[in-house]
Amino acid sequence: MYTVRDLKKTYGGVTALAGVDFDVVPGEVHALLGANGAGKSTLIKVLVGATQPDSGVLELGGQPVSFSSTRDAAKSGVAIVSQELTLFPHLDVLENLFIGREPLIGGIAIDRREMRRIAAPRLKAIGLNVDLDRPLGSLRLGEQQLVEIARALLEDPKILILDEPTSALQAAETARLLEVVRSLRDQGVAVVYVSHFLEDVFAVADRITVLRSGEVVVARAPRDELTLAATVHAMLGEAESRSSQFDVAEPFRGAAPAHGPLVLEDISVKGVLEPVSLVAQPGEVVGLAGLEGSGAHDVLDVIFGLTRPTQGQLRLPDNTGWPGNMNRAVRAGIGYIPADRKRLGLMLDVSIAENIDGVKSGPLKRGGVFLNRRMRRQRAEHWRDALGIQMASPSQVVGSLSGGNQQKVVFAKWLEADPTVILLDDPSRGVDVGAKEEMHAIIAQMAASRKIILYVSSDLEEMAHVCDRVIVFFAGRVVGELSNDQLSENALMEAINVGGVDTAGIDNDGSTPKPAVMPGRRR
Template sequence: MTSIVRGPVLECHRIGKRFGGIVALENVDFDLYPGEVHGVVGSNGAGKSTLMKILAGALADYEGEISVAGQPVKITSPQIAFHLGMAMVYQEFSGVGQLSVAENLFLGRQPLNRLGFVDWPLMRQKAREYLKELGLHLDVDRRLDTYPLVVRQMVEIARAAHRGARILIMDEPTSALSPPEVERLFELIKTLKQRGVAIVFISHFLEDVLAISDRVTVLREGRRVLTLPRAELTKHKLVEAMIGRGVSTGAEREEWAELPPRVSAPPVLIAEKLTLPGIFEDVSLAVAPGEILGLYGFVGAGHQEVVQALGGALAPRSGKIILGGRTIPLGRPQKAVRAGMVLVTADRAAGLFLRGEVYKNVTIAHLRHAVGNWVTLAKELRAVQPVLQQVGCRPANPLLRVEHLSGGNQQKVVFAKWLLGPVRVLLLEEPTRGMDIAAKAEVMQLVERLARQGTAVILASTEPELILAHSHRVMVMSRGKVTAEWAGCRLEKAELLRAA
């Protein structure tokens, strides 16, 4: 860790927060220094998001004391957090894709000319100059949504810094990025460090935390259990602190996998020459009952869009989808669901009504199938309780609002929703995105159990470790095309990455 001679820019003492009878945070101390990257890790439900929402002003009712630059403050709104120099860059992008890079950088603060109109030449000039200072050489007139995810992420970070933020809170900034893109983002973070910006780096990717952080804090069950300099930490030590017991990190499954022989049973799902111009081209695949087909690629490879197309969320220009011998219309999600093919997307929020109770989220897709024509609360609760226990949702309280669950348990609610109806093919797009090691294991154990019961699974992910650990057969996509396939052999991680 680099030596820091100045005092902390942020100090938190005895921070506490409860949601009803549930303790989210208890007596948490946390501090941050100028020019420091302070990593924060913990299992789902450990309190990371709650602490950061307090700092961002999203949760005004909290216990404890907060000081910024040595001055006691009470953060009761995002506006107060902003005026204190704090900004949060969320996992979901908040930029406006239809606007240019310059417009996003100056959003709400456009320079005006003497007539009171936007001074477009000045705005473009200042945007170029500022981005150049950060090492970003971009066409500031180009629409933001035409750039890859990593650039959009960096523009969002640059916007926060440009508004004068002294403290940047980054929530899972690398979760949707490929390894080369992560390195590009890290270069921007290092530049901001040199400018004295203090950064809180929240991530479930422990390798990323160890690569970029000066110090790391571990939260467990709402309490701080460890804060140490990076030099004193290993991935295994972080995992032990997060889980609270000695565990295997699964390192032996991170570098290679022994794939079983190809399944001889006839496929339940066949896709023939699916094409969506500019996204993927001539993609053909098949998956048998009980088989887990891993579909790997970097962000933008097209594999995530393929599973969306199979589930009807995207409509390919051409191709054919055959499920159980019957052709499924392209771009018709209702038809796919009725045929028993369901899609679990990477965006959990898109499949959930976060302010609604758990039971409403679970029954909504198969209400008549679950409770019949006469709907009552008692019948819904009786239908939901067994499936919540089946997926391991904690707490298994169907009356709890979904927004009060951790990310991992929200994902389990999504699984519970589909398990109320018939599932022949399960399409998974980044099913463990944003989850800690323990939550990932629980979700993937559920997936493997469904496969053993005869469900065909297509697992699309940008995480090679996830693909190696759980796939029976592996296909790789790059730039919209299938580039490799393996079955019945030993597959090395290096070989998988080369094909991508």
């Protein structure tokens, strides 16, 4: 049993934990919930030795403990799978699984055959079937997350902390992972499960604890005693009844001038995309939906200059063609908000102000070198007010913000650069229900500013809620499109799995109705 009592932690006068008690019991899945900024991440960091508390008592097996690092905690049987991947993209999958603990032959040579033997049952358990000699960076984010989970299981942990483990997974992968969690619980492992996907929580948790503003508001409640509505209320308090602070009738400053559409004509990438054609107009949110490897993500990579098409024509709104690389894409008015904000979207160890100015002073070279500190601060304060970023000051290190506020900084960085096209790759991944609603309003406001938005998400309900229309991909090709009353989570789920769109009778069969239209959503 792992227990903490009266745990307290502050950052620069901001209270992250205000006397938290938390118990982790063998053979139990204990869900830890809370809105962004509630204190979940800080509590997890304390549990695994990544952060030291200001005060409080930690006991493992009845004995006081104080871990100096995550490696120190792992040696005592406390392992974590973080939402932010700690893998090495340039190494192959097998090397990533065994970094720092490779079996040796004669104490000298690494025994890759033994590594494969040890890894095989863990990989099978989570349904991960990939080439172990393949560079990890070539895998999709969902596959990389499964590698991270497999690596943790190789430690045979007594306590396993899963921080947003399904945020990048498709439905089948998620179902398999939940089976693994239940199996670990039945083997006596204590699992701490952190997720913003409440349906997953209610499917797997035995106990639920909710934090709000650094305090425990629901303590170890049996799952059967809570409802989804009651849990959301506990997480947000009165916040769930508030109206959105964003007014879609007030577009962001620097609304894009008149420009043409984004056009793809028979774009192909060998072995990845068959001829794909689409047109996205200013002010439109176009979804690209599909399973991993379907081609939806690859379209974003082509537009942003990361993947060269083998044939076809790309016409950007400024009437130029394929940009050739990321910097040219940015200068052509393309912005890219990635799913992995920690690794690709932010500079975690620098200030909020520097992050927000990163694109404008970097690829765009708009006076950034000589920009004075006062001007940079004013820009950050503008976006703080426009997007509702909760920060102590613009000089605060962005890595200290909650996940939702970090994602708002990513949005602010690109909005400051004022692109005409914004590519969104799972933009609300790993943020709570309140922050997700704010993200939706930000997207609506971007569209109201006449920006072209291409939207990829692992959350099909969200996609149906946010997009004007969704183009469905299967096996590298476009198999159909859904819009208006045809567009629903159920219709998308069927289309991406069967590889086709059957519009006959959609939403007229008594299935889950289309989500309510958000305020200001375009039609």
